[in-house]
Amino acid sequence: MDHINRLEPRAHFLSFPTKERALLNENKYTHAFKNLNGLWKFLLIDAPEYSPRNFYAPDFDTKEMFDIKVPGNWQVQGYGKMHYSDLWYNFPINPPYVPTENPTGIYKRQFTVDENFKGKKVILRFCGVDSAFHVWVNGQEVGYSKGARNEAEFDVTKLIHEDDANDLTVRVYQWSDGTYLEDQDMWWLSGIFRDVELLGVPFAGVNDIKVVADLDEDYTNGLLDLSFKFREEKSQRIEVELIDSAGKQVSQTSVNQQERIHMEIPKVEPWTAETPNLYQMMISVYEGDELIEVIPQQVGFRNIRLAGEVFLVNGVAIKFKGVNRHDYNPRNGRVVSKEEIEKDIILMKQFNINAIRTSHYPASYYLYDLCDHYGMYVIDETDLECHGFELTGKYDWISDDPEWEMAYVSRMVRMIERDKNHPSIILWSLGNESAFGSNFVKMAEVAKKMDSTRLVHYEGDFEVEAADIYSTMYTWLEHPTKKPLMKTIIEESKKPHILCEYCHAMGNGPGNLKEYQDLFYTHDKLQGGFIWEWFDHGIESYTEKGEKYYRYGGDFGDDPSNKDFCIDGMLMPDRTPSPSLYEYKKVIEPIQTTEIDLAEGKIELLSRFDFQNLQIFDLYYSIIEDETVIEDGTISLPSISARQKMEMTLPYSLNFIPQPGASYFLKLSYRLNAAMAYAPKGYELASANFELPIMTEGLVVEPNGRLQVEQDETKLNIVGENFSVTFDTVRGTLLKMVQDGQTLIERGPKFTLWRAPISNDMEIIDEMKKKHFLHLEHEIVHSFNWEKADRSIKIIVETINSTTNSAWHYKCTYSYTIFGSGDILFNIEGIPSGKIDTAPDMLPRLGVSMHVNKALNQVKYLGRGPRGNYADSKEAGYLGVYSSSVKDMFTNYVVPQANGNRMDTRWVALTDDRGQGVFVAESSGFNFSTSYYEEADLDQAKHTCDLEERDYVVVNIDYKQNALGSFSCGQWQLEKYRTTFEKFDISFRLTGFNRKEADILSLSHEVLN
Template sequence: MRECKVWEDISITDINRMNARASFYSYPNKQSALYNEPIYTHNLKSLNGSWKFLFMEAPEYSPLNFEQANFDVGDWDTITVPSNWQIEGYGNMHYSDLWYNFPIRPPYVPTDNPTAIYKRTFTIGENWLDEDVILRFQGVDSAFHLWINGREVGYSKGARMTTEFDISSYVTPGENEVTVRVYQWSDGTYLEDQDMWWLSGIFRDVELYTQPKAGIDDFKVDTILKDSYMTGELTVAGKVRGGREGLTLSYELLDDRLETVISGEQKMIDQFSFAEKIDQPKLWSAERPNLYTLLLTVKQGEEIIEVIPQVVGFRHIEPQGKAFTVNGVAIKFKGVNRHDYHPATGRVVSKEAIRKDIHLMKQHNINAIRTAHYPNSPYLYELCDLYGMYVIDEADIECHGFELTNNYNWVADDPAWEKVHVDRLVRMVERDKNHPSIIMWSLGNESGFGHNFRKMAEVCNELDSSRLVHYEGDSKTEVTDVYSTMYTWLENQPEGRISMQDIIDKTEKPHIHCEYGHAMGNGPGGLKEYQELIYKHEQLQGGFIWEWYDHGIETTDENGNVYYRYGGDYGDDPTNGNFCIDGLLMPDRTPSPALIEYKKIIEPVHTHAVDLAQGKIQVENKYDFINLDDLTLHYSIEKDGKIVQTGTAALTGISARTTKEVLLDYDLTFPKELGTDYYLTISYVTNRDFNWGKQGQQLATAQFKLPIETEALIISPTGTLQVEKSHTKLVISGEETEITFDTVKGQMTSWKKNGVEVVEQGPKLQFWRAPIDNDMYLLKDYKEKYFMHLWHEMVDSVDYEQTEDYVTITVKTVNGTTNSAWYYRCSYEYRIYPNGDILFEVTGTPDGMIENAPKMIPRIGVEMRINKNCENARWYGTGPGESYSDSKQANLTGVYEKTVEEMFTNYVHPQENGNRTDTHWARLVNRYGVGIMAVANNSTFDFGATYYETTDLEAAKHTIDLQKRDYIVLHLDYKQNGLGSNSCGQSQLEKYRCKFEAFTLKTKLSVYSTKEISDSIKAKEQLV
């Protein structure tokens, strides 16, 4: 018979824990309450800091009498609270998305149950005992016992939720000792199988504070809007502790200038409630988060016992038809999923780090957060109220591992587990109920469905009917108010899965994408098409990108180089590897290209050309509530990277969801240069400071090619060429250039300018790219069926012809993969002119058993090896950041300069990166201006330059594994496959796929000095 242990007993959610209640602080007077800083409360001590620490393999190894105050801890370690003990070097680091790390026998957990005992002392004065002394833990993973001065106080589980104990009868004036024993595994672990590192310990703040013995124990604030949202009703109801005669409650609602809007007073004993009407309240939304301050003052006669401040936001949430509305508007979520996470401290996240997160989100047009998949740090919600962020608050429930047992509903539909499910829902709702930013309660994530979720929804509605209920696992929306899906495909969806069109056609409830756009590595692509669909249909109310952070663990190698570990780097098995590297932010908080793209996709202003010759455009406001008065339109006319004209325009009178024609005051009568394109570039910039960013934040952009036609500049090369043929070599030389070909392989092996070798290996077809994370489900077929990484070029012929004006070299090849009966018949043509320019053309025609070819191939293009000193890149195309066919909206057309090093995107898990789309010309030069240039001949091309071969990127696990080559790899691509989101979601959309198709890539290649280039950039060679 197995011994019953409290940490395996689902009938016990806690022992002696205080009832869940709203998160608030109590102050001794109004002035302190208005500051609303914990240091001004009655009494408060942070117990963060150094604790004595004993780590063991199981609870049973705890020393006898360890909880006693006189127990000798001299040989114990010291640990910082808050922290995760794995990050501090105890136990094992482990990442998994799917699996429990032990046999599934709910509620039982392994005998090997890593456990830690924490001890520290604290001192309190006599005056503390005049009030109730409360010890609050904001987060302990996974369950724990508490002792004060050797006496057991209680027990709690539910890792990511607040736990409070009344320890008034356990403490004495002077020094006291607290002992906490924390268990890594408990029956609660079965509800805590989220996609993240398994991290344990006391990981959020620990606070000791007092509250008056007679005062407010809990309260709930509700706002209702009536009369077309012109009238607000504030209702407040609460419980009183230590009820006694003579207590009065006075209340006062202050506006943002701290002027009184309403006030009142009433007697109270055990509870209180009041309702007040407010005419024309300033409404709260994510776009304009207007807040009021409610002061609740408890008095005994004239003596102030406590003052409690609470921010209030007037907003009203309700379903209307197939949509849900906030203040009458069917809003659009432009959101992200967010964990509490930091690369150096795990799930310990400082207030400053959270504040920076919100600032970054606001600066990137994000308006919503889903707290995946548990209640986040309490401070997050305060900031979401203040800065304006819609929140789906999610209960600490995920049972993903059960999916693999073929009984996903194992605990979800077992009434024996009802209590522990409901407990987590109740504690979340009670803690966070007064935050206006929260507009939905989520019952959890990926946990099946059944009796316990029905019960949670019932309890949720009883506790708070003012918000909507969400749970993606309720696929039939039996108990939820919104239809929520994950990674729903736009097209080509796998068999048995619904599509976005199915949702549009069939659903009767509002739809949200609680997860989409998997931001793993390089990607996601295709966000533009999702957003266009969201704007088109009112019942599609947006979604949440997975996710905000890369969950890499900061590590320094022996040379001081910082890199980031992921699953499997600690010998953890099973693991989902780098699946935790899936954020819009790199681990060091650097915005990824995906975040820059998402910012553009969800930008609040869209611009449409009306008559560009006359400066007429149409400005469309995509906000749900606010006008564009806080933005100023800045425009410039640019050519070749230089600004010709600039100007601004005011955006007054453009209300939410309306459009207006705007006239830009530019003049197109200026002198034009031959062979030059002119672009109108527009940016929408904040014209005042916000609490999330200083004036000058760019929130939206637009660009149009102006209707200015100029004649091309024609250059006729002069001079003579010599051809020298030997056994296996062909050398073509002019006055300053020398080009060498290997006539066996049909490949350029050297290209020199004035004796300097610029090209070390000439163009060779390349159809493979270093796999990106979003290619992961293609790789098995790519590598084991099609051998796509093993291309072979078989040369059929190498011919040359010399005329008076140029030399033409033609190479015929067959290009195919190992064991393939499908292949390309290709032709390289080099037309070499006396000045050293080459008109280069490569074509390919599918041949062989075409029906056996793959539906997508990674790329079609050529690569070259360039002298490593040609590190300075300049190009005319999209930029400045990397771009791909389905992820390029954020990059505008222009002339840009970067070093090859700067063009590299340092993804935690190395992969294809750094591509630039729609390139008209690109060049690489050394410090003396000598280098190579490629100019598009008939259409644009993609280009990239890097110090790594595709094989280098593919082989590396981490950035520190990469060793620079002693040359630069230059890619010129006819096409590269889109990114998609197929690490978890939609594969590449049809229009962005690189297919086994006929192709032609034409460029003019020049090895030159920049002194010679002023005209040839724009020139079209005269062909003889």
């Protein structure tokens, strides 16, 4: 049984009494509408059998019931148990049966209707209820429905009191046989979580509309087919008017109720995600000469078809630059408003994202109107996932069982019927992670019969028997022991391919976005993909001190749980874009810039648009000396068609005298030259940065000054005119560096190969920590020697560095050359030694860590910035001079982990508010990061609120940082980006300074002689 008395599914639209009201297209102006959201009375019981006697009666005493918000999930409002899992069912698998203990929510509310409902057919609409529910109105049972993320409508015309209060009772079941089809990767949340609405519509009005807005073979003329279903068969007449974006009527026709409408519209403006041209259609319905309703409908003309190994939109093998998106809010669970969804889509467009997969169910209906308007390709996905069966040994248990066919097909039919008129929807998806079987074959057959204008997607159809698209997940780019599937697809597949999920955006990551995108651009048949996923699913929480943090799986005693696997978005729960979102924006940006001859200002522009002309951009260019703009200008881009390239010459001049030691950069910013729906004029959608070929010699300085040496049994103290450096001769460590009476360095450089695990390390943490004990480092000093030269003291420390119980190790040699000026030239060299074959294949990092006075909290550096970057995630990291703070250099991920690395750093300065500080420089470059936390702090903390700042600043200078990868669910670190057990050599200049003597840029221009 799929339902009791539920009305047939239909398109979601509004009906108005006049054209003037229809143009406003708001619920308030319809024939009759009542929103039933708000506070309801609520009672949670352990099973439906425990329902109080006559709970559905209008006179039932609600004094023992509580207040609850609708829409809302009862778990996030303090009822029942929070539970997150990616995979498991929370009860024994015995379909179609569910547990005896089945948490059940009883909802009640009173409402009245106004005179607008008189003489109307009254429909009660539930937009989303998890998982199944019964409905009563005024004590009479209305019906039953399941399919949590699908709309359900009931005819309550005969049950409504027009002149008195009405009683509405809903009993919601957490578990139903439908739950076997609702095992998606998300929090298990129950209740009435989408809008509840009461509609009054004309009896003789239109019940359903199907709009097919196609293009002719030349993609020039629009082909509009309309069909209608009426609630009653009467002598209705329909007038259809089509209006373009300028308000001009382009077509009008009138037909009788029995006829379908076909219209050919010459020279339409096609709809695409880049050019979301919409026409306003007004459907006026007459009964005789009386206007009984007007229905507004947005129309977008586009053509979707298969063509060999590609699928085409308006004749172009488009590229999806997409994300997977859940309906989610950190306070309200799966309750999302139109305004929240609109913010999502605007942000996506601003970050060059052009596609959404509604993982793994139809989204709130607001989303589709917004995608039509702003321009977003959509894969609309059926509310269907049976992931838990994977572990039973019979993954297709119900997917290949004909007795479940109706349940499968019904969910897809309801989705298609609701959403069929949206031009943004390109593919219908049959569901997610449910194996394959006869029920999916039937779904595909029905989908194609219902809608021949769109294509069918299902990733679980590995042989592409029923689907039109070959879809895979987390497909590897390289593999050490077998041919990667991505290569096989390129060489052998005869179908268009998409990655419906790839690059798991969990914590600090993912890596390899560029490698995937380059592959998409190289092969037409690879038509892009969808990052997993858009939003971290953290639950907003507060400590006793009022500090906000976010909980995840396992934090509520939920067992089994996939823990922080739900913290996997490019957007953090507070809507802060993660560094990975900026990386994605860069990788998928619409203009690719290549240098040809920067000395002459020559560059090449390649359009990565599929349809739009680059004339929508102005190009802002600037020549930067270190951090100062010395020349800039603006030019309007010429006409460059989609996917075309053009050489340009920028009108700048390099005829100036370079400053000794300075660095010079060309910065390019492509900005909208007119406001778009999603961004204001001047908004940057693409950018580029190049170091200019201007070679300058640094200012040579002589690091002179007298030095004194003081030594006792365990310490060596080197004293200059206004500084001192102290070493522990037993541990071989620089203990502190003091200048002008202030301790600047509280512990000098110490070798480390450990970094706190990132979320994408989750599959290898046990190997790192329980096999190789990489987090338990040891340094054994073999010798500590020093000697005095003409104007310096040189210290050599030889050590063995390894981890607990390891037979492999590094032979390290530390070298410090200390000058009377206070400058220190530091070097450490590491040679792999011991039983090398027992060493791990991959190391987290190779570098040194220092402790710096906490007062030195202001940071300036020349390196890649402004956000963190790594070997496989550095496209958005532009070389330049950046200013920040220790706090802002840290990315506050929901789950604390290593972060904030800056590659290709040439120098960095940390200063206090008086300008005194520490300067580190090496022209060949290094990796750099800084924070108030040790790696162990990040490793041990489970939430941001667990972190306690150290009373010093941690500064990391690294030879190499390991790549990020996506191995929490996907490709591990590519071989070329890995940090391995290899020889390393790190050198840098370490200087204490005061900005009153020399500013940071002056120091950066110096070369020690």
